[in-house]
Amino acid sequence: MIWTPEIKFPGEPDYPFNIYLYDQSIQVKDGTLTIKPMTLESRYGEGAVHTFLDLADRCTGEIGTNECYRRAFGPQIIPPIISGKVTTKHSFAFKYGRIEVGARMPLGKWLIPEIQLEPRDNVYGTKRYASGLLRIACVRGNKESSKNLYGGPILYDSEPLRSAYLKEKVGFDQWSKMFHNYTLVWRPDGISLYVDGENYGNVVPGEGFAEEAMKHNIKSGSQWLRGTLMAPFDQMFYISLGLSVGGVHEFPNCPNKPWTNEGVKAMLDFWKAKNQWFSTWFDDTDMLQIDFVAVFAL
Secondary structure (H helix, E strand, O other): OEEEEEEEEEOOOOOOOOOEEOOOOOOEEEEEEEOOOEEEHHHOOOOHHHOEEEOOOOOOOOOOOOOOEOOEEOOOOOOEEEOOEEEEOOOEEEOOOEEEEEEEOOOOOEEEEEEEEEEOOOOOOOOOOOOOOOEEEEOOOHHHOOOEEEEEOOOOOOOOOOOOOOOOOOOOOOOOOOOOEEEEEEEEEEEEEOOOOOEEEEEEEOOOOHHHHOOOOOHHHHOOOOOOOOOOOOOOEEEEEEEEEEEOOOOOOOOOOOOOOOOOOOOOHHOOHHHHHHHOOOOOOOOEEEEEEEOOOO
């Protein structure tokens, strides 16, 4: 299993406030992978968010698009955070099986660990999770959310189908305190989620995820009719491990959030409120730590 770092500006559908680079943000020490957020200015100097950044030939995104080049313009700044992501996109993918990940979750405002399975071929489309996303485990980094573990399939970028099938486990303590075993079992007839061997949720497609999507007038649902009842989760998926920040779907609007998801200045508003969140990113707890990844046939 060969892991390849992403080097690009992530965008649709969640538009996170970070760039994926492969430098100080990704490290392996004593067999543990760590992915740590840092500010763009710490790497490129004060005011860097108001300039431009060209990832050039090292970009793993689509060359010639804003996945590889960004120039600030007015309130549209360059993503102010550097983070990291590694995937098995080019070396390993599977359909149905059990995946276990030993991980310690990050703690810090607006941090989102990405421990997930992504579609290799995007058979059903590329927009708005048309080909699905499987979350092995996710815990939002904000202190008030740090005991809430989520996992399961994502069918759409916005509600209600973004979280309709996610399962939740409230822990006795913050999931960032220690390593845990997060497991997703993906079968032709459903998905089961475990933490430290305890089952905390099961998802079955019923009459098919396509039927549910079409009830909500989601266009990709008609494409899923070409597949099985599990579509879009009946194709090859690869593993991705990363850390993202903010974005326009992950955190519902609330009074203490410095940006609104619909706001054209969302990223700028987030950055302007740095003094509200950066102090919660402590060196020893703001990183995603991965101890092991194992995949088993059913």
